[in-house]
Amino acid sequence: MKFSGKNVLVTGAASGIGKEIALTLAGYGLKVWVNYRSRPDAADAIKAEIEANGGVAAVIGFDVADEEAFIEGIKTIVDCDGELSYLVNNAGITNDKLAMRMKKEDFTSVLDINLTSAFIGCREAIKVMSKKRFGSVVNIASIVGETGNAGQVNYSASKGGLIAMTKSFAQEGSARDIRYNAVTPGFIATEMTDKLSDEIKESYTSKIPLKRFGSPKDIAEAVAFLLSDSASYITGEVLKVNGGMYM
Numbered sequence: 001m002k003f004s005g006k007n008v009l010v011t012g013a014a015s016g017i018g019k020e021i022a023l024t025l026a027g028y029g030l031k032v033w034v035n036y037r038s039r040p041d042a043a044d045a046i047k048a049e050i051e052a053n054g055g056v057a058a059v060i061g062f063d064v065a066d067e068e069a070f071i072e073g074i075k076t077i078v079d080c081d082g083e084l085s086y087l088v089n090n091a092g093i094t095n096d097k098l099a100m101r102m103k104k105e106d107f108t109s110v111l112d113i114n115l116t117s118a119f120i121g122c123r124e125a126i127k128v129m130s131k132k133r134f135g136s137v138v139n140i141a142s143i144v145g146e147t148g149n150a151g152q153v154n155y156s157a158s159k160g161g162l163i164a165m166t167k168s169f170a171q172e173g174s175a176r177d178i179r180y181n182a183v184t185p186g187f188i189a190t191e192m193t194d195k196l197s198d199e200i201k202e203s204y205t206s207k208i209p210l211k212r213f214g215s216p217k218d219i220a221e222a223v224a225f226l227l228s229d230s231a232s233y234i235t236g237e238v239l240k241v242n243g244g245m246y247m
Helices: 016-027 040-052 067-081 104-129 153-176 198-205 216-227
Strands: 007-010 031-036 056-061 086-089 135-140 178-185 238-241
Touching: 007 016, 007 067, 016 031, 016 040, 016 056, 016 086, 016 216, 031 040, 031 067, 040 056, 056 067, 067 104, 086 104, 086 216, 104 135, 104 153, 104 178, 135 153, 135 216, 153 178, 178 216, 216 238
Parallel strands: 007 031, 007 086, 031 056, 086 135, 135 178, 178 238
Antiparallel strands: none
C-alpha cells in the first residue's frame, strides 16, 4: 500500500489492537507516534521493536480524555515533523454492567474516553490537516456500536456515536481532502479474550460464520487500507471486520 503522508498518531497504542496497528503502519514506512496514558515501558518497547525492524517511531504520553493534553500532543507532533498526516483514534475502555445497575458516572466515563476523546482528535486533525489539504483519520468503533449488547449500554452508545460522528466529520472534511472512516471489529483474540473459558469461546465462535476470532493484525491491515492512497475515494465508510457475525 502507498502512503502520501509521512507520519501517524495512534492513540492507546501501548497494547492490544493499538500495538498491532502501530507495528503494521511502521512496516508500511510511516513514522509512528505511539501514544500511551499509563504504560511508558510498554510504549518504549513498541518503539524499540519498530526501530529494530528498520522503522521510525516516537513515544508520546497523554490522556486522550484531557482536551488540553491532546491538543498539546498534536502540537508537539506538528512542531517536530511539520505535519500530522494520519490519525487513528484507538484508545478505549469498557465498564460493563447491566443498565439498571449502571451509575451515571459509569456511563459518562466510558463516553469520555471512547467518544469525546475521538471528537477532540478528529477536530484537531481537521485543523492541522487543512493546512496541507491532505489527511486521513480512522476511528476504531465496534460491532456492538452497530448491534448493541446487553451489559454494555455505555460502550455501545460510545461506539455507535463514534460511527455517526465519523460520517459527520467525513462530510466536513471532504472539502479539504481529509477523509474520515471507521472500522468495527468483532471478536478479536487479545489478552482479554485469552482469559475466557473454552466453553465461552466456543459459544462465541458458533455465532461467527468464519468460525474463529479475528486477530489484531486483521484490524491493523483494515486500518492501513483505509488510511492509504488505495482508499483515496473512500470516506464516511464503516468497514466491518467481524468474520461475518454482523453483515
